[in-house]
Amino acid sequence: MADALDQLKARMTDQHGLADIAYFLAWDQRTMMPPAGTGHRAQHIALLQRIGHEKLVDPEVGRLLGEIDEATLDPESDEAGLVRLTRRMYDKAVQVPAELRGEMALAAAEANPVWVKAKETSDFGLFLGPLERNVELRHRYIECFGPQEEPYDLLLDDFEPEMKTAEVTRIFDEIKAELVPLIAELRDRDVDDSFLFGRFPLDRQVALDHEVVDLFGHRPDTWRIDPTEHPFASGAGIDDIRITTHYYEDSLKSLFSTMHEYGHGLYEHQIPRRIANLPIGTGASLGLHESQSRLWENLVGRSMPFWRFFYPRLQEVFPDQLRNVELERFYAGINRVEPSLIRIRADEVTYGMHVILRFELEQDIVNGRVELRDLPQRWAEKMDEYLGVEVPDDANGVLQDTHWASGLIGYFSTYLLGTVMSVQIWEKAQDDVPDLEERIERGDFATLREWLADNVHVHGRKFTPRETLRRAVGSTIDAKPYLAYLKRKYGAPVAA
C-alpha cells in the first residue's frame, strides 16, 4: 500500500502541476499577454486541462485508490487528506464524459465574447442564446450524476464542496431578514466621502500598494503586483504569488482591492511547503479563500485600529487630498453605505444582497422556475426589493458579471459564505489573541498572519471546507457573528 500511495502522490503531483501551470497562463493572459495571443492561450490552457483531466480519470488512479485502505491511515495525515481529496475528485470526474466536458468548455469560450458585446451594447437579447446553451449543458452535467433531490446541490458542490443548497438558503434567508431593513435604515444617512474621489497620482498609488503588502507581510522576493482590468490573485506556487489591481487616478479603490487580493495571496503563500506540490496544497474552497480576502480587506482594512496606525502615512502620501480630512471623517467615508447597481463596487453592508439575488436567480434558472428571457425583469424586481435601486439597463443589471457567460453557475454564493466565515475567523483570532486590535493599531500584522497560518492555512485542502472551518473556529458556518458585526459597526449612527 505504501507503494500505491507513492504512485498516487506522483500522479497527483503531475495533475496539480498542470493545473498550476494553466492557472499561471491565465495570469499572464490578464496582465502581460499581447492581446492577439488569445488564440494560442486558449489552446494551451485547454491542452493542459485535457491532459490534467486524463491524468485524473486514468483507470490506474481508480486502481490505486482501490488498493489504498483509508482506515489504516492516520486521518490527520497528509496522505489521508490526499486520498480523501483524490477519491472525491476522481469520483466526480469519472461521471462526466470527456465529450460533455469539451462541449461545456467550448460553449463557455463561445459565450464569453458574446457576453462582452451584449454588455457593451447593454442588450441581454444578444446573450440569451449562449446563456441557454450554457444552462442546457449544466443540466446535462447534472444528469451525469443520476437523479438528484436538489439538482443545484451538484453545481454548488463544484465550488464549495459538500455545501448544500438548503444550508445556504437558511443562512442567506437569515442574512436577508436582517440586511434589508438595515440597508433601508442606513441609506438615508448623509456620509461625506467626496475626498475619496480626488486626484491620486498613479505612481504614488503603485508605491503605496507595495508598501501595504510589505506592511501586511510576506517573504521577500516571492510576490508581485501588477495592474489588470478585473483584479484577481494568482501565482505558480507558494513562492510565486501574483496579485493584481486596477488603478484609478480619481479614487483609492485600488488600495482596498490590493488588501483583498493580499488575503487570497497570503492563503496560498502560507500553505505548508511539504504539501505545496499536491492537490491538497491549496485553499480549501472558494468560500474559505474569500474569507481570507474579506478579512484583510474589511476586518483589517476598513477598521479603525488599522487606520489609527496607517492614516498618517496615507495623508503623507496624498497630502493635497487628505490633509484636511480628520481620521473619523476618513473612516466614515471608507465605510459609507449606499445601495448601488454593481456588485463589485458595493460596500460591506449592501454587498450581501447582490450575492443573495444571484443565488436565488440561479436556483430559479436551474429548477426552471424562470424563463431565461425574463431574467432582466426578475433582476430589476429583486434589486428594487432588496436594495431599493432602479436598474436602468442590462449592462448595469443582469449582464454585469462574467460568471454565467463562463458557465459558472453555483459560484456566486461563495462570495457571501466567505464573508460570513471571515467574521467567524476574525472573532476566533481575537479570542485567541485578545489584544489583536491593539497589535494592529501598533502596526503588528505578523500576529494575525501567523494565527491564520496556524489555524486556517496549515490545513490546505486536506479537509472539507466544513471541517477546515471547524478546526479553525470550532463551529460550522454561522451568520450571527457576521450580522452582529455589521450591526455593531453600522447600526449605531456613524455621524451622531
Place this chain on the structure above:
Amino acid sequence: MADALDQLKARMTDQHGLADIAYFLAWDQRTMMPPAGTGHRAQHIALLQRIGHEKLVDPEVGRLLGEIDEATLDPESDEAGLVRLTRRMYDKAVQVPAELRGEMALAAAEANPVWVKAKETSDFGLFLGPLERNVELRHRYIECFGPQEEPYDLLLDDFEPEMKTAEVTRIFDEIKAELVPLIAELRDRDVDDSFLFGRFPLDRQVALDHEVVDLFGHRPDTWRIDPTEHPFASGAGIDDIRITTHYYEDSLKSLFSTMHEYGHGLYEHQIPRRIANLPIGTGASLGLHESQSRLWENLVGRSMPFWRFFYPRLQEVFPDQLRNVELERFYAGINRVEPSLIRIRADEVTYGMHVILRFELEQDIVNGRVELRDLPQRWAEKMDEYLGVEVPDDANGVLQDTHWASGLIGYFSTYLLGTVMSVQIWEKAQDDVPDLEERIERGDFATLREWLADNVHVHGRKFTPRETLRRAVGSTIDAKPYLAYLKRKYGAPVAA
C-alpha cells in the same frame, strides 16, 4: 493512411503545444517571475518536458509512422514535412532512455548555480566537477546511438540538424584563414566611438526600441518588449511574440540587441498560420534563426543605408550626445573593430573567432584531446593566437558563457553558421530586389520583411536546414559571401 496522418497531427500538435508552453514559462522566469519562484518553475518546465517526451516516444507514434507511406505524399506538402520531422524526432528520442534524459537535465540544473558562483569568483576549479559530469553524460548520450565515426556529429545534429563536424570545420577553417589577418590589420585603426558611451536616458531608450520594432514592422497587438538580464526572443505562438533587451544608461547597446531579437521574433511571427501549431511551425534550426537575427542587427542595423534614414531621428532622441556627431563618424563608431575578451560584446569582425575557439575546444573535449582542467590555459592560448588579447581571469575567459553549464555542447557553432547564412540570404534578397538598399534608405522595411516571409519563413521547419537554405538562396552554406562582405565593409580603411 489519412486517418493515421490525422492522428499523428493531433498528437504532434499536443507535443508542440507543451513545448511552446515550456518555452513561454522560461520567458516569464527571465522577465517577470519573483526570484524565489525558481523552484516551482523548474518543476513545471520539467513536467511539461517529460509529458511532451512521453507523447513523442509513445509506441503509438511509431505505429502511426509505420502506417504512413511517405512515398505517396507530395514532398512539398505540410503533411510530408510533418512526417519527415516527426520521424526524425522520434528516431532520435527513442534511442535515449528516459533515465539518462533525467540525469542530463538534473546535472545541468545542478551545474548552473555552481557555474554562476564560479564565474562570480572567477574560479574554474569550482566548476570542474559539474563540467566533468556534464561531459560524461554527453558521452553516454552519444553511446546511445551506437559507434560513431565522429561523435561530435551527434551533438551538433541536436542544434543544427544534419550538419556535420567536417563541414563546419571546413567552413570555419576558411573563415579563420581570412579573419585572423583581417583582425590583425584592423586592430590598430584608430576609430572614435566615445560618443556611444554617453548618457542615454532609459525611458527614451525604451521608447526608441519600440519605435524601431514598429518601423521594422509586425502585426500590431502581437509583440511585447521587456527588459531582462541576457536578451533573448521567445513567445507562445505567431500572435504572441516576446523579445527582450537589456538597457544600459551609458550605452546604445540595447538598440542593436533589440534589432537582433527582432530578427528572431519576426521569423516566428511570419511562420504560416496553417502550420503554426505543429512542430514544423517554427524556425528550421538555431543556425537559420541566427541568420535572421544577424541580418536585422548587422546587414540592416549596422548599414549605411539604414542610418542614412534613421540617424536624424536618433540625433533627435539623444541630442546632447549626438548633435555634433556627423553620420559618417557615427557609422564608423558603431562598426568599430576591437578584439576583446567577451563573445557577446564582440563586434561583427571579431565575433567569429570567439565562436571558432569554442567549436575547436568542444571537439577536443568530446574527443578527449584536452584535460578539462587545462581548458583555461587552452582558452588563453587560442585567445592570444586568434585575437591577440590576454585573458586576465576565468570569468573573462572559459567561464563567460552559460552553455556548457547547461549541458549545451554543440550549440556555439550555430551562431557563426547563422552569421554566414545571413550574408547569403541578404545577397539573395538583393538579387531579387535590386533596389533593396534604396528602399531601406527610404524607410521601407516591408519589402525585406515580405521577402524573408516568402523565401525563408514560409518553410517553417518543413525541410532540413540545408534544404531550407537551398530553397532560400539556391545553394548550400558558403563562407565566401560573408568573408567578401566583411572585407568590403572593413577592408578599406574607414578613416582614410
